[in-house]
Amino acid sequence: MAIIGGTETTGRKVRWALLDVVVVVYALVPVLWIVSLSFKTTDTLTDGNFIPRKWTLDNYRTIFTTTEFVRALGNSIGIALISTAIAVVLGTMAAYAIARLDFPGKRALIGVSLLIAMFPQVSLVSPLFETERTLGLFNTWPGLILPYITFALPLSIYTLSAFFREIPWELEKAAKMDGATPGQAFRRVIAPLAAPGVFTTAILVFIFCWNDFVFAISLTSTSASRTVPAALSFFTGSSQFEDPAGSISAAAVVITVPIIVFVLFFQRRIVAGLTSGAVKG
Amino acid sequence: MADIVLDKVSKRYPDGALAVSDVDIEIADGEFIILVGPSGCGKSTTLNMIAGLEDITAGELRIGGARMNERAPKDRDIAMVFQSYALYPHMTVRENMAFPLRLAKVDNATVERKVNEAAKILDLTQHLDRKPANLSGGQRQRVAMGRAIVRNPKAFLMDEPLSNLDAKLRVQMRTSVSRLQKQLGTTTVYVTHDQTEAMTLGDRVVVMRGGVVQQIGAPQYLYDHPANLFVAGFIGSPAMNFVPATVEEGRLRCALGDLTLPDATRRRLEAADAPREVIMGVRPEHFEDAALLDEAARSRGALFSGQVDVLESMGSDKYAYFTLAAERASTAELEELAADAGTADVPSAGSQLITRISAASAAREGEKLQVWFDVANAQVFDPASGRNLTFSGD
Ligand SMILES: Nc1ncnc2c1ncn2[C@@H]1O[C@H](COP(=O)(O)OP(=O)(O)OP(=O)(O)O)[C@@H](O)[C@H]1O
Ligand SMILES: [Mg+2]
Numbered sequence: 001m002a003i004i005g006g007t008e009t010t011g012r013k014v015r016w017a018l019l020d021v022v023v024v025v026y027a028l029v030p031v032l033w034i035v036s037l038s039f040k041t042t043d044t045l046t047d048g049n050f051i052p053r054k055w056t057l058d059n060y061r062t063i064f065t066t067t068e069f070v071r072a073l074g075n076s077i078g079i080a081l082i083s084t085a086i087a088v089v090l091g092t093m094a095a096y097a098i099a100r101l102d103f104p105g106k107r108a109l110i111g112v113s114l115l116i117a118m119f120p121q122v123s124l125v126s127p128l129f130e131t132e133r134t135l136g137l138f139n140t141w142p143g144l145i146l147p148y149i150t151f152a153l154p155l156s157i158y159t160l161s162a163f164f165r166e167i168p169w170e171l172e173k174a175a176k177m178d179g180a181t182p183g184q185a186f187r188r189v190i191a192p193l194a195a196p197g198v199f200t201t202a203i204l205v206f207i208f209c210w211n212d213f214v215f216a217i218s219l220t221s222t223s224a225s226r227t228v229p230a231a232l233s234f235f236t237g238s239s240q241f242e243d244p245a246g247s248i249s250a251a252a253v254v255i256t257v258p259i260i261v262f263v264l265f266f267q268r269r270i271v272a273g274l275t276s277g278a279v280k281g
Numbered sequence: 282m283a284d285i286v287l288d289k290v291s292k293r294y295p296d297g298a299l300a301v302s303d304v305d306i307e308i309a310d311g312e313f314i315i316l317v318g319p320s321g322c323g324k325s326t327t328l329n330m331i332a333g334l335e336d337i338t339a340g341e342l343r344i345g346g347a348r349m350n351e352r353a354p355k356d357r358d359i360a361m362v363f364q365s366y367a368l369y370p371h372m373t374v375r376e377n378m379a380f381p382l383r384l385a386k387v388d389n390a391t392v393e394r395k396v397n398e399a400a401k402i403l404d405l406t407q408h409l410d411r412k413p414a415n416l417s418g419g420q421r422q423r424v425a426m427g428r429a430i431v432r433n434p435k436a437f438l439m440d441e442p443l444s445n446l447d448a449k450l451r452v453q454m455r456t457s458v459s460r461l462q463k464q465l466g467t468t469t470v471y472v473t474h475d476q477t478e479a480m481t482l483g484d485r486v487v488v489m490r491g492g493v494v495q496q497i498g499a500p501q502y503l504y505d506h507p508a509n510l511f512v513a514g515f516i517g518s519p520a521m522n523f524v525p526a527t528v529e530e531g532r533l534r535c536a537l538g539d540l541t542l543p544d545a546t547r548r549r550l551e552a553a554d555a556p557r558e559v560i561m562g563v564r565p566e567h568f569e570d571a572a573l574l575d576e577a578a579r580s581r582g583a584l585f586s587g588q589v590d591v592l593e594s595m596g597s598d599k600y601a602y603f604t605l606a607a608e609r610a611s612t613a614e615l616e617e618l619a620a621d622a623g624t625a626d627v628p629s630a631g632s633q634l635i636t637r638i639s640a641a642s643a644a645r646e647g648e649k650l651q652v653w654f655d656v657a658n659a660q661v662f663d664p665a666s667g668r669n670l671t672f673s674g675d
Contacts, residue, residue, distance in 0.1 A: 180384050
C-alpha cells in the first residue's frame, strides 16, 4: 500500500503510523477499560481513573471461588468445543460435496443454508423454548449444542466450500492415477491442503458459540448448562450488597482468554498460500 | 507394458455434447503415439477415457488385451502427467515421487532406491527435499515425469505436458521426453496441439478434428500423404498454401498459372472422379528461387512471378510472401484451422502465398521475384468433402 506513491517518505510513514494508532486505540479502549476495572478495588471502581490507584486481585479470587462462574466456564468450554467439532466435521463433508459434486438439489441446499444463516436468532427463541421443554432438552448441554450447530453449519459450509474450491481438482485426479482410493485421496491430499480452511472455520464457529448470549440466556435456567455470557448477567459479587462491576469485569477478561488462546494456537496453522506450487509453471 | 486398443470408443458428456465419436486406435506395445488437433477436438477426453478419469459412453478400451471400461483408474496401472503437473504442494519432491509407491505398499528400501533412480535419470537429485513451490517450471515438469516413471506402469499418458514451459525449455524437454521414452520403452500416449511436437516426438500421429479421427500414421507419412484438407493444413509449419483451382483438360488453372499436370496426378484425379472446382495445395518448402536453378531443372516444373510483399530471412533459408490475385480458398476445414492458428500462419486466411527459398536467393522485399515449383508435389483437394483427390497412400 505504502509503495503506491513510489519511494516511501518519512511523512508518509508518520501518517500511516498515526492512522494505525488511532484505529488500534479506538478498538482497544473498551477492552483496556474492562481490564483496568477488573484490577480495581470496590471503593475505587467509580473514580474514573484509567490506571487503577489501588491494584488488587480480589475480583479474580472472588469469581474463581464462586461455583456458579466455574461451572459456567466449564459449560461454555464444553458446549463450544463440542458444537465446533460437530459443525466443522459436518461442514467439511457438506462443503466438499458442494465444491466437487453435481447432485440434484445442490442449489436448494446452498439457498436454504444461506436462509438459516440470515434468520434472526431472536425470532427462534420462543419456538425453541417450547420445543426443548417438550423434548426435555431445556437446560441441558444438547439443548444449546443443537441450535449452535444449526447456526454454525451454514457458516462453516460457506467458508469451507470457498477453501475447497481453491484446491485444484487435478490434484485429486493425480492421486487417483497414482493409485489412491477416493478415501486415500481425501485423507492424504485434500485434507492436508484444506487444513487452513478447516482451522479458520473452527475459529469462527468457536467464537460464535462462545459469545452467544440470546440462546444461552433463554434456553437455560440453572448452572447445570448456563454458559458464561448468561451467567455474567446473574452476577452479584461476593456479597449481595457489593457492586458486582469489578467481578463482572474480571469474568469478562477471563472469558476472552480462551478465545485469544484458541486463535493464537490455530493461527500458526493457517499458512497462507499452502497450495502454491501445485499447478502451473 | 502393454498395448492399448480403442475399439469404436465414443464419449457423450452429460450435457449432450458428443466430444469423441467412434475412435479406433491400436497402440502397439512400447509405441509413442501422439494425439494432435486443434483446441476442443477431444484429445483430453480421449486420454481421460484411457486413464479412467472419464467414463466411456460406447465402445471398448483394452489394455494388454483386458477390457478396462469398468475399472477404476488405480486398477489400470497407468501413470499420467498433467498439463498443470498437479504436484502435491504439501509434499517434498521426494514424497511426491514416492507417493504412488507408498500407496502400492512398497517397502521403504525399495521406495528409496526407486525414487533415487528416477531422480538421477531426471537430474533432480539435489532438489529431492524441496517443495514444489520453490522449483522452476522445468523442474516441476520433471518431478511430474518422475512421479509417473517410478512405478514402471503399463503406459504413460501425457496431456500437453510441455505447454506451460517457455519456448526454449520446451524444445529441451521435448528431447528429454523422447529420450526417456526410448530408454524406458513404455507405451506412451501424448496429447498436444503443437504440430511440431507431434512431428518430432511420435512414432505415429493421430490427427483429430471435432471428436473424429482424421488420419493415423507416421509423421512423415502424414506430411507427404495427408488424407484430407484438414490434415494437410494442420501438419507442416508454415502451413501448406491453398489456392482455388479449376481442372480443365488435364490442366490446373489457378492463380499460380496454368499448370500442366503430370500423368500420375491426372490419372489419380480421373480415378477419384474429381469435380471441376478444386483446391490446390503446395507446401512452402516445395518452392525455389528460379534464378538459382538451371534451365533443365526449371523446365520440369512451373514458374510463378510476383512482387515480394515480405521477406523473412531465417539464416538457413528465406521466406518470401506474395499476394495472389485470386479469392482465398475457403472451406469449413480451412476456417477451423485458421481460427485455431490465429489466422496469421494459415495462408488461406488471405490470398497469400508463402514460399521457402534458399538463403542464397537475392530476393528483395518490394521487388519482383520468379519462383519455381514442381507440380508433381502439388496436392488437389475436393472443396466439398475436403478429401485429398491425389492421395497416393493406402
Ligand atoms: N465436462 C464436460 N462437460 C461437457 N462437455 C465437455 C466437458 N469437457 C469437455 N467437453 C467438451 O468436449 C469437447 C472436447 O474437449 P477436450 O477437453 O477433450 O478438448 P481438447 O482436445 O483436449 O482441447 P484443448 O486442446 O483445448 O485441451 C469440447 O468441445 C468440450 O467443450
Ligand atoms: Mg485438453
